[in-house]
Amino acid sequence: MIHLWWQRKHSRRGASPRRLTKKPQPPELWQATRLWLRRSQTALFGARRQWLLGLLVVILSVLLGRAVFLQVIQQDFLQKQWEARHLRKLPVPAHRGMLMDRAGEPLAISTPVGSVWVQPAQFITISSQWQTLAQILGWSLSDLDTALAGRWQREFVYLKRHLSPTVAQQVKDLKLPGVFLQREYRRYYPLGEVTAQVLGFTNIDEVGQEGLELALNEPLTGKPGSKQIVQDKQGQIIAQIANLQAPQPGQNIRLSLDRRLQYLAYRELKAAVLNSQAKAGAAIILGIPSGEVLAMVNQPVCNPNNRERRHSEQCRNRAVTDSLEPGSTFKPFTIAAALESGRYTAKTRIDTRPGKLIVGENQILDPQNYGIIDVTTVLQKSSNVGASKIALSLPPKALWEMLNKLGFGHRPGSSFPGEEKGLLTSFSNWQPIDQASLAFGYGARVTLLQLARAYAAIGTQGQLPLIRFLPVNPDLNPDLNPDLTTFKKLSNLNPGLNPDLTTFKKLSNLNPDLNPDLTTFEKLSNLNPGLNSDLNPDLTTFEKLSNLNPNLNPNSTVMQPENARSLLNMLETVVKPGGTGYLAFLPNVRVAGKTGTTRKFIDGQYSETQYLAWFVGLVPADAPRLVMAVVIDEPQGDNYYGGKIAAPIFAKVMSDALRLLNRETE
Amino acid sequence: MKYLLILLTTAVFISALELIMVRHNHRLLFTELQTLQQERDTLNEQWGQWQLEQSTLSQPYLIEAAARTRLNMFPPTEINTIIIHR
Numbered sequence: 207m208i209h210l211w212w213q214r215k216h217s218r219r220g221a222s223p224r225r226l227t228k229k230p231q232p233p234e235l236w237q238a239t240r241l242w243l244r245r246s247q248t249a250l251f252g253a254r255r256q257w258l259l260g261l262l263v264v265i266l267s268v269l270l271g272r273a274v275f276l277q278v279i280q281q282d283f284l285q286k287q288w289e290a291r292h293l294r295k296l297p298v299p300a301h302r303g304m305l306m307d308r309a310g311e312p313l314a315i316s317t318p319v320g321s322v323w324v325q326p327a328q329f330i331t332i333s334s335q336w337q338t339l340a341q342i343l344g345w346s347l348s349d350l351d352t353a354l355a356g357r358w359q360r361e362f363v364y365l366k367r368h369l370s371p372t373v374a375q376q377v378k379d380l381k382l383p384g385v386f387l388q389r390e391y392r393r394y395y396p397l398g399e400v401t402a403q404v405l406g407f408t409n410i411d412e413v414g415q416e417g418l419e420l421a422l423n424e425p426l427t428g429k430p431g432s433k434q435i436v437q438d439k440q441g442q443i444i445a446q447i448a449n450l451q452a453p454q455p456g457q458n459i460r461l462s463l464d465r466r467l468q469y470l471a472y473r474e475l476k477a478a479v480l481n482s483q484a485k486a487g488a489a490i491i492l493g494i495p496s497g498e499v500l501a502m503v504n505q506p507v508c509n510p511n512n513r514e515r516r517h518s519e520q521c522r523n524r525a526v527t528d529s530l531e532p533g534s535t536f537k538p539f540t541i542a543a544a545l546e547s548g549r550y551t552a553k554t555r556i557d558t559r560p561g562k563l564i565v566g567e568n569q570i571l572d573p574q575n576y577g578i579i580d581v582t583t584v585l586q587k588s589s590n591v592g593a594s595k596i597a598l599s600l601p602p603k604a605l606w607e608m609l610n611k612l613g614f615g616h617r618p619g620s621s622f623p624g625e626e627k628g629l630l631t632s633f634s635n636w637q638p639i640d641q642a643s644l645a646f647g648y649g650a651r652v653t654l655l656q657l658a659r660a661y662a663a664i665g666t667q668g669q670l671p672l673i674r675f676l677p678v679n680p681d682l683n684p685d686l687n688p689d690l691t692t693f694k695k696l697s698n699l700n701p702g703l704n705p706d707l708t709t710f711k712k713l714s715n716l717n718p719d720l721n722p723d724l725t726t727f728e729k730l731s732n733l734n735p736g737l738n739s740d741l742n743p744d745l746t747t748f749e750k751l752s753n754l755n756p757n758l759n760p761n762s763t764v765m766q767p768e769n770a771r772s773l774l775n776m777l778e779t780v781v782k783p784g785g786t787g788y789l790a791f792l793p794n795v796r797v798a799g800k801t802g803t804t805r806k807f808i809d810g811q812y813s814e815t816q817y818l819a820w821f822v823g824l825v826p827a828d829a830p831r832l833v834m835a836v837v838i839d840e841p842q843g844d845n846y847y848g849g850k851i852a853a854p855i856f857a858k859v860m861s862d863a864l865r866l867l868n869r870e871t872e
Numbered sequence: 873m874k875y876l877l878i879l880l881t882t883a884v885f886i887s888a889l890e891l892i893m894v895r896h897n898h899r900l901l902f903t904e905l906q907t908l909q910q911e912r913d914t915l916n917e918q919w920g921q922w923q924l925e926q927s928t929l930s931q932p933y934l935i936e937a938a939a940r941t942r943l944n945m946f947p948p949t950e951i952n953t954i955i956i957h958r
Binding site for chain 2: 304371394465470
């Protein structure tokens with residue numbers, strides 16, 4: 207362009223006279239003006255024009271040069287600077303998977319909540335609004351000050367985390383500069399303390415801390431995604447550019463627990479612990495032959511929904527982490543060893559006269575002189591002398607092998623965190639008194655889970671089952687994800703329907719009124735469960751299945767089927783009139799079981815006042831489907847016997863449980 | 873040669889226009905995607921809350937309490953149970 211114009215300008219000088227002659231004459235004044243103009247252009251300002259043009263060209267090229275410099279040479283640097291200032295990669299939180307019971311009912315749900323955070327530099331400028339904000343958060347102004355004290359220099363300060371959706375919305379509606387809401391997920395446990403210890407809980411960042419939440423942390427945890435956004439100088443998001451990675455929610459996991467059985471066990475255990483003013487208690491229900499844990503409850507309890515009031519002492523899953531002396535509940539295994547030796551049958555007669563036995567310097571006593579009784583009666587009456595005599599007649603190794611095969615002294619391998627292995631000393635160090643007292647459950651320590659598992663082996667014709675917290679058949683009800691049509695239906699039905707948010711509040715407060723026993727209702731609210739605090743749950747141990755003792759095969763045969771059968775028949779007599787466990791009797795159902803009452807070993811001697819009351823039972827005895835183990839720690843009063851305290855719990859839970867399960871199968 | 877030049881020039885122009893169109897469409901679709909994702913999140917959120925609500929309200933304790941106190945129900949006892957053996 208410039209070039210053309212330049213040419214024309216130069217050619218105009220020569221061409222113009224010719225043009226003037228040819229063209230028709232314009233009016234005089236016009237012609238005069240034109241002449242003057244041309245003269246002024248050519249003659250008067252020619253040089254100045256050149257200069258000006260030159261200058262323009264220079265300016266233009268400087269600008270062009272600068273543009274090229276910025277756009278081409280410095281492009282990378284500038285682009286990076288912009289990205290650093292305005293482009294942000296934000297994580298998109300992925301929620302933690304649900305934990306469900308075996309029927310697919312939720313036991314732990316993560317639901318989105320808002321967390322308020324502030325940018326102090328901006329927040330300080332809106333001090334007039336602080337009062338309003340504090341009020342919404344349920345705070346006073348001084349609370350606000352404490353939350354921010356010493357943090358004014360920071361870029362990011364959480365004010366309050368995990369608000370309920372209503373409060374979060376109110377904060378959002380304020381639209382205060384420098385106040386932001388972050389979406390987080392919070393874990394809720396709808397059954398609260400009923401499932402507290404077995405499920406465990408997560409920390410505020412949704413990482414499993416205890417129980418199954420810890421054991422299954424990996425599959426439950428989602429993979430957070432990321433998105434790219436553009437923000438302005440104030441940090442407000444202007445635009446979202448791209449979804450870099452979609453968040454992957456954690457897996458929903460179905461557990462083997464049955465929430466109805468869990469509740470039944472919880473209810474009865476709690477009532478029993480309250481009524482006997484016991485220190486603690488635990489109960490386990492296992493499925494036979496699968497080894498699935500159907501229920502696992504403990505007393506005292508904690509509310510997993512209330513983070514502030516979760517004491518690890520109360521949240522400990524005693525059924526798995528505490529090992530105790532099993533007492534008479536060990537006798538069936540002594541008998542099992544005897545049956546396996548081939549020297550004994552259910553009818554073999556044992557002389558228990560005169561109701562005491564002297565072993566070395568020690569004396570083993572029966573409550574009364576039972577005379578000459580058969581092996582079945584030894585179990586039925588729970589004769590210590592009889593059991594000791596049987597044990598002493600066996601080689602130590604035979605007894606030890608039976609107990610070892612039954613899993614005592616080994617972790618049950620359920621992969622539950624903090625699983626205890628108990629104590630079973632080696633037979634090579636046994637003195638006769640050790641062997642004799644082991645026969646009725648002193649000198650060994652077992653967890654309730656180990657005991658329940660060993661009894662399950664009696665119910666499975668001698669196959670020691672593997673303990674499972676996940677159902678054997680997980681495809682019971684596979685479609686749990688909401689399909690879109692349901693969503694549409696729901697929103698079409700009642701578009702303004704909001705979930706009742708009071709549940710959030712209800713769950714956060716400890717609700718002790720979870721007991722149907724209306725007579726003990728008042729006692730429940732005054733429950734003070736924290737009694738001993740010397741034990742801490744082992745948080746780090748996560749014994750995986752692979753770490754199991756290789757000698758201990760899952761589903762290994764521990765006794766002959768006929769011996770298991772015979773043992774089961776003997777255990778049935780315990781629950782019949784005349785047996786120690788007659789309170790576990792159920793009408794119309796055959797029950798097999800064994801009671802136990804252990805003196806606690808305290809300060810180097812066996813206590814006369816502190817006891818453990820045990821009961822382990824199997825139903826129905828003809829073809830066991832369930833095994834339940836109960837222990838009550840330090841029941842007060844005169845009724846401290848396993849047959850008096852623990853056996854009724856079994857009966858109450860099982861009568862309802864069988865009704866529930868029967869209905870299911872029909 | 874000349875025709876080829878014209879052809880290529882036209883092609884460049886068309887593709888330039890096309891690029892503008894595609895970019896515009898991308899922006900529109902992305903906005904839509906975001907809206908839908910937001911909707912999905914809201915729905916999921918609500919579903920989660922409803923699930924929580926439902927499982928809280930349907931917990932055995934509440935059902936039992938309602939059955940016992942409000943409906944005056946009680947579990948069948950031995951006397952009013954008939955077992956039918958097949």
